[in-house]
Structures are given as structure tokens and as C-alpha cells.
Amino acid sequence: MTLRVESLSVRQGSFRLQSVSFDCVAGSALALVGASGAGKTTCMEVIAGLRRADAGRVWIDGQDVTDWAPERRGVAYLPQDVALFPHLSVRRNIEFPARIRRIPLDRQHLDKVYEILNISALLDRANVSSLSGGEAQRVALARALAVPPKVLLLDECFGSLDTPLRRRLANQFHQLQELTATTTLVVTHDLHEACLLAERLVILQGGGLHQIGTPDELYRRPATVAVAELLGMRNIYDVRSCSPQGTEWKCDVGGWTLYAARLADSHPPPQSVGFFSWDATLYPDEPHRPNQLQSNLMRLRVVECRQVGADWQLHCAWLSDRTSVAIEICLPKSLVSTPPGRGDHVSVCVPAARVHTLTRN
Numbered sequence: 403m404t405l406r407v408e409s410l411s412v413r414q415g416s417f418r419l420q421s422v423s424f425d426c427v428a429g430s431a432l433a434l435v436g437a438s439g440a441g442k443t444t445c446m447e448v449i450a451g452l453r454r455a456d457a458g459r460v461w462i463d464g465q466d467v468t469d470w471a472p473e474r475r476g477v478a479y480l481p482q483d484v485a486l487f488p489h490l491s492v493r494r495n496i497e498f499p500a501r502i503r504r505i506p507l508d509r510q511h512l513d514k515v516y517e518i519l520n521i522s523a524l525l526d527r528a529n530v531s532s533l534s535g536g537e538a539q540r541v542a543l544a545r546a547l548a549v550p551p552k553v554l555l556l557d558e559c560f561g562s563l564d565t566p567l568r569r570r571l572a573n574q575f576h577q578l579q580e581l582t583a584t585t586t587l588v589v590t591h592d593l594h595e596a597c598l599l600a601e602r603l604v605i606l607q608g609g610g611l612h613q614i615g616t617p618d619e620l621y622r623r624p625a626t627v628a629v630a631e632l633l634g635m636r637n638i639y640d641v642r643s644c645s646p647q648g649t650e651w652k653c654d655v656g657g658w659t660l661y662a663a664r665l666a667d668s669h670p671p672p673q674s675v676g677f678f679s680w681d682a683t684l685y686p687d688e689p690h691r692p693n694q695l696q697s698n699l700m701r702l703r704v705v706e707c708r709q710v711g712a713d714w715q716l717h718c719a720w721l722s723d724r725t726s727v728a729i730e731i732c733l734p735k736s737l738v739s740t741p742p743g744r745g746d747h748v749s750v751c752v753p754a755a756r757v758h759t760l761t762r763n
Contacts, residue, residue, distance in 0.1 A: 403428050404428045404464065405449070405461070406462075407424050409421045410445060411457040412456055417609060419444050426602075432601070433604065434606060435605055436606035437607070441608075441609040443589060445589075450555055462476065478499075478546040478551035481558075484542035486530045488530060490530070492524045492527045492533070496545045499548060505549050511581075535567075536567045550584055553587065558589060568598065575599060586599075601616060612625060612629050620633060637676050638674055641655055641672050642656055649664055650664060651664055651675075674759075680732040683733075685699065702718035702719060707742065707743060712735050715730065716742070
């Protein structure tokens with residue numbers, strides 16, 4: 403069932419959700435991603451029918467459900483606290499929505515759900531309070547899918563679980579999606595969780611829609627400073643002035659110059675530019691260096707070097723008579739066995755194609 407949100411606007415005190423639109427293709431998973439206060443939960447509540455919008459429409463399976471009561475929409479909602487009924491057994495918790503709506507249960511379908519989620523051994527447990535966090539989440543997911551809904555809403559539902567358990571649940575969730583072909587909207591502040599669960603991401607910030615795309619599309623071309631920061635970009639600089647130079651922008655970012663690729667002649671000059679720490683590479687001090695225009699060759703001083711997982715994380719400074727600029731670089735340990743130390747000077751290359759042009763709004 404296709405989900406379509408059209409020009410959704412909500413005012414709540416000083417907060418405003420401003421004309422948000424997106425589509426979720428039938429049988430796919432879409433994630434609303436953003437920091438606290440971005441408008442994710444407000445948007446989800448409007449879709450579920452728990453809150454009225456000031457403007458805009460919600461369509462499910464080609465029908466305008468904006469004014470429908472929640473129970474008519476065919477939406478299943480899985481909150482972060484799972485909300486299992488403490489007085490019912492695991493089995494009766496799962497079957498409760500179908501029984502209250504007097505909908506016959508498909509036992510073959512349920513058995514397949516139990517198998518995928520590996521909860522068959524839990525069904526006869528009378529006290530749901532004895533379930534672990536991961537078990538409770540799987541039971542709640544089984545309850546949401548006992549009768550396949552038109553749309554499934556997952557609200558920060560895996561956020562409290564440790565990373566290995568989240569990965570296992572994500573794999574089980576994808577198996578369930580193949581079984582039920584349920585259109586799913588994931589609401590999360592966690593980019594990693596969004597990428598695990600959804601094919602496409604909707605980035606919200608401050609009540610506004612900043613960008614929609616697959617994780618690969620967002621990393622290849624972040625549109626705004628807010629999106630870049632959410633993706634983990636640490637090297638972001640305001641552009642004071644810039645001029646076209648061949649296929650690049652020559653950008654003055656406050657006492658030093660960065661070259662960024664011009665995506666098209668029609669694009670306006672960038673307001674900010676930035677690059678991911680993993681797109682910077684060390685370059686040996688040799689006479690045959692790459693062209694400055696193409697590589698953004700920089701001479702830096704290492705301020706600090708730390709081991710972070712399988713990488714070396716370098717905090718560096720670019721120094722001149724007028725300014726000192728902080729730059730973060732990430733080097734894989736598989737390629738650099740011995741990192742530079744504090745106080746060392748290094749040459750670093752960042753291809754212009756990897757320097758992203760960004761807007762601030």
C-alpha cells in the first residue's frame with residue numbers, strides 16, 4: 403500500500419512543521435530522520451490519525467485518509483516502549499488486536515512470523531515482564547504484523563537495544579517485510595538505525611524537509627549543512643567569497659582556499675563547503691604532487707591522533723598568518739599502520755570532487 407504525505411503543516415506552540423511532502427512506495431521502508439524537535443513524531447502522529455494537521459493531506463493506498471479516525475486507516479503503530487499488556491500472556495498479547503477487531507487469524511502466517519522472529523518458545527510465557535528488551539521488541543513486532551497492516555509505523559523502536567541485537571532485529575524485520583510486503587515508516591534520530599531498516603531517508607530539521615534519498619545518494623551529495631552534519635561531516639566551512647574556475651568553485655573560507663566541484667553552471671555559488679574526514683588522504687612529501695586545483699593539497703599540523711575502531715582519527719590545524727582552521731581526518735589502520743604523532747606536519751589531499759557545496763537552510 404502506497405503512503406503519500408502532501409504539503410503537511412502543523413503548528414504546535416512555537417514549533418511548526420512546514421509543508422512536508424514525501425512518498426513511500428508500496429512494500430518498501432522509508433525513514434524519517436532528524437534530531438529531537440525535527441518534527442518526526444508530529445508527522446507520524448498525523449499519519450496515524452492521532453493528531454490533526456493544519457494543512458496538507460495523507461493518502462494511503464490511493465485514498466485520502468486525512469479526516470479518517472485512526473482505526474479506519476489500517477495503520478499499525480509500534481512505539482519505543484512496546485506497550486505490551488502485563489496481564490496477558492505473550493500469545494494473547496500478539497493475538498489481542500485481531501481478537502478485539504474480530505478478525506480471523508491466519509495460523510500459517512502467524513507461524514511464519516514466529517519462526518522469523520524466533521519467539522515460538524516464548525508464546526506460553528504468562529508474565530511478559532520477564533521478557534528481555536529484545537524479546538519484548540520481537541513480541542511487539544509480531545503483534546503489529548499478526549494481521550498485516552496497510553502501513554506499519556516504527557517509532558524509535560530499536561533505539562534502546564545494543565548494536566548486535568539491533569542488527570539481528572533489522573535482519574528479521576527485512577524477512578518479515580518480504581513475507582508481508584508491508585509499507586513501513588521508520589521514525590528515528592539514529593542514522594545507523596535508519597540505514598539498517600530503510601531503503602530511503604527523509605531528513606527533517608527544525609520542522610522543515612531538507613533532503614530525500616537513499617543513503618548512498620545522501621552521502622554522495624548532501625544538500626544542506628544540517629544534512630551533512632547528520633551524516634557525520636565534521637569539516638564544514640562558511641564561504642566568504644567564491645568564483646568559478648573551470649569545473650570547480652574557488653572558495654575563500656576565511657584566510658584559505660578550498661576548491662569544490664561545480665555540479666552545473668546553473669547552480670548558485672555555495673554558501674558553505676565541506677568534506678568527510680574519510681575523503682582526505684595523506685600524501686607523501688615528494689616532488690611530483692597532484693595539481694592543487696584538483697586535489698586541495700594542504701600542509702597541516704597534527705594536534706591529536708586517536709584510535710577509533712579500525713581507523714586513526716587525526717585532529718589537525720591549518721595555520722597561516724591570519725587564521726587557524728581545524729580539520730579532522732580519518733585514516734584506515736589497514737592502510738596506515740603507524741600514524742603521524744602530535745606536532746608532526748603532514749600533507750593532505752582532498753579531491754575537489756569530494757568537497758561538497760552546501761546551503762545553510
